[in-house]
Amino acid sequence: MANTVYNTIAVEYTEPLNRLEMVSGEAVKPGHLLEVSSGTLIKHATANGALPTKLVAVETQTPDASSTAHIDIEYASGDTVYYVQAEQGNVLNMWLKAGESTTKGETWLRSDGAGQLTALGTPDATTIAMSIVGVAWQTVTGGAAAKRCLVRIGS
Numbered sequence: 001m002a003n004t005v006y007n008t009i010a011v012e013y014t015e016p017l018n019r020l021e022m023v024s025g026e027a028v029k030p031g032h033l034l035e036v037s038s039g040t041l042i043k044h045a046t047a048n049g050a051l052p053t054k055l056v057a058v059e060t061q062t063p064d065a066s067s068t069a070h071i072d073i074e075y076a077s078g079d080t081v082y083y084v085q086a087e088q089g090n091v092l093n094m095w096l097k098a099g100e101s102t103t104k105g106e107t108w109l110r111s112d113g114a115g116q117l118t119a120l121g122t123p124d125a126t127t128i129a130m131s132i133v134g135v136a137w138q139t140v141t142g143g144a145a146a147k148r149c150l151v152r153i154g155s
Contacts, residue, residue: 007069009058010084011150012091017084019058024081029074030059031094031148032115033133034083041081043115050130051111054086054153056094086153091137096149102136109133109151116146129155 009030010017025040033044034055044051059070061082071093075081086092095116096102102109108120110131117133137150 006093006148006150007071009056009071009093010090011093012089014087014089017090019061019082019084021080021082024075024077024079026077027074028057028081028115029095030057030071031092032057033094033111033117034081034115041083044111045113046111047113047118048110048128048131049113050128051133052130054133055083056086056092057081057083088153088155090153091150092153093148094133094151096140096142096147098144098146099142100140101142102138102140102149104136104139107136108154109136109149117149117151 022041025037025042028034028043034041034057035044060073097112097116097118100119102119109117110120110133112118120132132154134151134153137152140147140149
C-alpha cells in the first residue's frame with residue numbers, strides 16, 4: 001500500500017490546535033523543527049539536543065495565487081511564521097534528513113541540528129529523554145534528498 005501524501009503539517013491532533021506566529025530569523029519550511037533565538041524562530045540548531053517544547057512550522061495562512069501547495073511555501077527570514085507547539089500524540093508531517101530511513105512505530109527520531117529529524121536507534125539509559133521528538137508514523141526509505149515523514153510526537 002502506497003503512502004498517502006498529506007498537504008498539511010498537522011495530520012492528527014486534539015482540538016484546539018493553537019496556531020501561533022512569530023518572526024523568523026532565517027528561512028524555514030513548513031515541517032521544520034524550530035526553536036526561539038533572540039526573539040525569532042530558527043531551525044532547531046542542536047543535534048540530539050534537549051527539546052523542552054516541540055515547535056514545528058506549519059503551512060502559511062497567506063493566500064497564494066500560484067499552484068504551489070501551502071505546505072511547500074518556504075518562509076523567508078523576517079517573515080511571520082505560523083507554528084504549533086506540538087503535544088504528545090499529535091501526528092505531524094515533518095522533515096527527515098537525507099539518507100535516513102524509518103519504520104512506522106519503531107524508529108525513534110530526534111533533531112539533526114538543522115531543523116530536520118534523524119533516526120535515534122534504540123533509546124537507552126544514555127539517551128536524553130527530552131531529545132526525542134517522537135516515533136516515525138510511516139515507513140520511509142532514505143534517498144539523496146530530505147523527505148517528509150509523519151511523526152507521532154512523544155512526551
